[in-house]
Amino acid sequence: MTDALPEVRLYNSLTRSVERLRPLEPGRVSIYTCGSTVYRYAHIGNLRTYLFGDLLHRTLEYLGYEVRYVKNITDVGHMRDDTPDQDRMELAAETEGRSPSEIAQFYTDAWLTDERLLNILPADVMPRATEHVPQMLELTATLLDKGLAYEVDGTVYYDVSAFAGYGKLSGQRLEEMKPGHRVDVESDKRDPEDFALWKAAGEHRLMKWPSPWGDGFPGWHIECSAMSMHYLGDRFDVHTGGIDLKFPHHEDEIAQSEGALGHQVVSIWMHGEFLTLADAKMAKSAGNVIRVADLPSKGFEPLAFRYLALTAHYRSKLDFTERAMHAAASALRRLRRAVAEGASERTDADLSAAPLAGYRDRFVAAVSEDLGLPAALAVAHAVASDGDLTPPQRRVLLLDFDRVLGLSLDAPVGGEVELPEGAAALLARRAEAREARDFATSDALRDELAALGVEVRDTRDGQVTTVAGTRSG
Numbered sequence: 370m371t372d373a374l375p376e377v378r379l380y381n382s383l384t385r386s387v388e389r390l391r392p393l394e395p396g397r398v399s400i401y402t403c404g405s406t407v408y409r410y411a412h413i414g415n416l417r418t419y420l421f422g423d424l425l426h427r428t429l430e431y432l433g434y435e436v437r438y439v440k441n442i443t444d445v446g447h448m449r450d451d452t453p454d455q456d457r458m459e460l461a462a463e464t465e466g467r468s469p470s471e472i473a474q475f476y477t478d479a480w481l482t483d484e485r486l487l488n489i490l491p492a493d494v495m496p497r498a499t500e501h502v503p504q505m506l507e508l509t510a511t512l513l514d515k516g517l518a519y520e521v522d523g524t525v526y527y528d529v530s531a532f533a534g535y536g537k538l539s540g541q542r543l544e545e546m547k548p549g550h551r552v553d554v555e556s557d558k559r560d561p562e563d564f565a566l567w568k569a570a571g572e573h574r575l576m577k578w579p580s581p582w583g584d585g586f587p588g589w590h591i592e593c594s595a596m597s598m599h600y601l602g603d604r605f606d607v608h609t610g611g612i613d614l615k616f617p618h619h620e621d622e623i624a625q626s627e628g629a630l631g632h633q634v635v636s637i638w639m640h641g642e643f644l645t646l647a648d649a650k651m652a653k654s655a656g657n658v659i660r661v662a663d664l665p666s667k668g669f670e671p672l673a674f675r676y677l678a679l680t681a682h683y684r685s686k687l688d689f690t691e692r693a694m695h696a697a698a699s700a701l702r703r704l705r706r707a708v709a710e711g712a713s714e715r716t717d718a719d720l721s722a723a724p725l726a727g728y729r730d731r732f733v734a735a736v737s738e739d740l741g742l743p744a745a746l747a748v749a750h751a752v753a754s755d756g757d758l759t760p761p762q763r764r765v766l767l768l769d770f771d772r773v774l775g776l777s778l779d780a781p782v783g784g785e786v787e788l789p790e791g792a793a794a795l796l797a798r799r800a801e802a803r804e805a806r807d808f809a810t811s812d813a814l815r816d817e818l819a820a821l822g823v824e825v826r827d828t829r830d831g832q833v834t835t836v837a838g839t840r841s842g
């Protein structure tokens with residue numbers, strides 16, 4: 370039966386072309402997505418990348434493929450140039466006065482809450498890096514055995530010059546990489562492009578593990594090599610992440626995994642483009658981040674952001690503006706209204722009947738051509754406005770499409786509420802106060818909101834407001 374599954378074409382960053390997905394096992398697709406670094410809140414830019422993974426996951430399942438989806442939790446070892454000596458997890462622990470594992474648990478929960486609010490389906494496995502150190506040590510030892518790595522005072526580096534394929538994903542050529550183009554704190558490396566597989570623990574290091582080279586901790590790149598192969602095997606179908614992970618993270622992952630095994634491991638590498646704010650990349654370091662939890666106080670439900678993400682192809686940049694969010698929210702209401710209208714009649718519609726099957730074919734064609742969600746959304750709107758279809762037909766088609774779109778199209782319509790003037794600002798301040806555990810301020814703000822006729826309840830997912838008898842949130 371599997372050869373009856375629709376053909377799926379995806380853009381492969383490695384070959385720089387759209388190519389046919391040929392699963393290693395017919396009908397079954399294995400996917401690995403680089404997950405969140407859990408020392409701080411994820412922002413909606415990060416979530417755009419996880420939405421892209423979710424759309425791949427949902428599209429393949431919708432088309433009848435069986436998907437094994439792994440998305441990791443980076444709870445150790447993600448170091449960047451701005452905190453060279455210290456793991457960001459530890460830095461967060463220090464500034465927040467909590468242990469690294471408390472920090473990791475707190476931000477993992479926050480991330481998963483955000484994913485749930487955006488209807489991102491759970492992955493089959495969400496491995497934590499700290500629980501896979503033995504696999505990382507084993508891989509590091511293999512790379513040393515193969516002469517692809519060397520040790521200096523308890524730190525093990527990958528010898529990039531020993532791996533012939535280095536640069537094939539990102540197009541970076543070793544001879545063109547200028548030495549010292551980034552702040553180089555690891556002065557004991559043979560080559561500035563070499564990277565740490567394992568790092569010796571400094572004196573004050575909290576998160577460390579014993580190893581054949583002394584106490585230390587893993588590098589970020591080795592985590593994903595070790596976890597992806599542990600759960601998906603020596604070869605798997607698709608690996609996804611944001612565009613900035615292409616280099617060095619994924620380039621280094623290829624060097625590690627292929628270096629250790631001597632053959633290609635990932636068939637298709639996929640990268641999602643950035644979400645921008647006023648045309649600048651949304652990033653914590655740039656101070657321009659918005660969280661999913663911030664959306665309700667701006668007057669938007671989280672799924673309006675999911676809708677916005679569907680309006681741009683995953684390989685295009687997407688700019689977040691209030692205007693675009695209002696347009697997304699209103700288009701989402703339009704689809705929900707069409708679904709609600711179809712519920713009032715008691716007749717059933719058959720998806721395989723003539724006009725319905727035609728729409729379904731168009732939808733399938735759109736999503737199977739490199740996840741063409743903007744085109745798929747256009748099909749949904751064509752259905753919603755097709756007066757030749759009966760309301761139950763429109764409803765049944767839209768709910769079928771919603772298995773990919775994930776927009777909760779059967780949610781009640783009309784819940785959108787205008788907040789009284791000033792209420793949004795008070796809600797935002799209250800959310801901040803709650804985050805800072807400043808409950809006195811939070812209670813005072815609740816009273817101010819009540820005076821405006823806005824009642825606030827606190828739920829696991831944040832503040833829910835009731836305005837003059839209606840509900841939003």
Ligand code: AMP
Pocket residue numbers: 403404405406407413414415416417418610611612613614641642643644645650651652
């Ligand atoms: P991090 O937790 O920093 O490793 O980032 C998690 C994911 O979000 C990675 O796949 C990044 O490539 C991605 N990412 C970071 N910033 C953005 C952005 N502004 N838009 C889309 N994806 C992003």
Ligand code: ZN
Pocket residue numbers: 402403404593618
């Ligand atoms: Zn990764």
